[in-house]
Amino acid sequence: MQPFVDFRNVWLAYNDELLAQSHYAVEDISLQVQQGEFIAIVGPSGCGKSTFMKLTTGLKMPSKGSIHVGGQPVTGPLKISGMAFQAPSLLPWRTTLDNVLLPLEIVEPYRSQFRSRRAEFADKARRLLDSVGLAGYADKYPWQLSGGMQQRASICRALVHEPKMLLLDEPFGALDAFTREELWCTLRDLQAAQKFNVILVTHDLRESVFLADTVYVMSKSPGRIVVKRQIELPQPRDLELTYTPAFTDIVHELRGHIGAFRKTAGQAGAAATSGTNATSGTGGNNGTSGTSGTSGTSDTGVPR
Numbered sequence: 001m002q003p004f005v006d007f008r009n010v011w012l013a014y015n016d017e018l019l020a021q022s023h024y025a026v027e028d029i030s031l032q033v034q035q036g037e038f039i040a041i042v043g044p045s046g047c048g049k050s051t052f053m054k055l056t057t058g059l060k061m062p063s064k065g066s067i068h069v070g071g072q073p074v075t076g077p078l079k080i081s082g083m084a085f086q087a088p089s090l091l092p093w094r095t096t097l098d099n100v101l102l103p104l105e106i107v108e109p110y111r112s113q114f115r116s117r118r119a120e121f122a123d124k125a126r127r128l129l130d131s132v133g134l135a136g137y138a139d140k141y142p143w144q145l146s147g148g149m150q151q152r153a154s155i156c157r158a159l160v161h162e163p164k165m166l167l168l169d170e171p172f173g174a175l176d177a178f179t180r181e182e183l184w185c186t187l188r189d190l191q192a193a194q195k196f197n198v199i200l201v202t203h204d205l206r207e208s209v210f211l212a213d214t215v216y217v218m219s220k221s222p223g224r225i226v227v228k229r230q231i232e233l234p235q236p237r238d239l240e241l242t243y244t245p246a247f248t249d250i251v252h253e254l255r256g257h258i259g260a261f262r263k264t265a266g267q268a269g270a271a272a273t274s275g276t277n278a279t280s281g282t283g284g285n286n287g288t289s290g291t292s293g294t295s296g297t298s299d300t301g302v303p304r
Ligand SMILES: Nc1ncnc2c1ncn2[C@@H]1O[C@H](COP(=O)(O)OP(=O)(O)OP(=O)(O)O)[C@@H](O)[C@H]1O
Pocket: 014, 015, 025, 043, 044, 045, 046, 047, 048, 049, 050, 051, 052, 223
């Protein structure tokens, strides 16, 4: 079957000057996301995760290589995706319901039908809010909601126009561990019901293993995909699974890849700066503690 998202040898330099210096934010990215697949991208800060999202949605065009989504070459911003970010960014002067309705006021074909079909659209938005546990909050303003509730509403807003693809850039990063885990389950259930593709960017390895079919690890400088890990754990997954050895082994394995890579990068950096001692500069908790610090609910897995 044709992949839904298809990156072939994609490189991006943010501007001509950087291109002239061969300074790429991401290098030689090749990956395929199958229809309905849930992928997670993990990696240290600045490695190019958000850049990958911009390329997927057509907000940036590659300097080299090709990107196809839904079988079509990406030539500009895509309408078939919904996005949610770390900050819920709801409009404070609109009720929760009106925030969720926003994409339908903007995106065609809904836009031109919005006035005539408003009641129908509002019903749909309310059902979506109900499904994520926000029944009764539709008519409240965002500032009357907790952070977790706001993030739920922002996911509803990203899904209301039934996108084929949901892009989530650190959507749960600002939430406490318990709320975050609740929202993992919300997202799991929405995706199981609606079968949209998900591309999730996260620093949290447990989150990636719990939710994704496939986890990609990116390295920093250059921003490349260094590991592809299929998560064969049975689905649907529930939170108990996160305490099993099968689960924590995968988290440890991924943490090991990142630790190993950071150690190598640190060594290269130290060698470059000191010219003498290649093992200095890898200290702290970066390179040497490949399998530690991945248990418990407060750990985010990937150091910033
Ligand atoms: N508009 C821009 N112009 C020039 N360089 C940029 C621009 N946006 C990002 N970059 C650079 O591209 C690289 C990747 O940035 P990106 O935002 O994709 O990282 P990230 O993995 O999402 O980081 P974080 O985890 O901190 O969000 C970084 O070196 C960054 O400085």
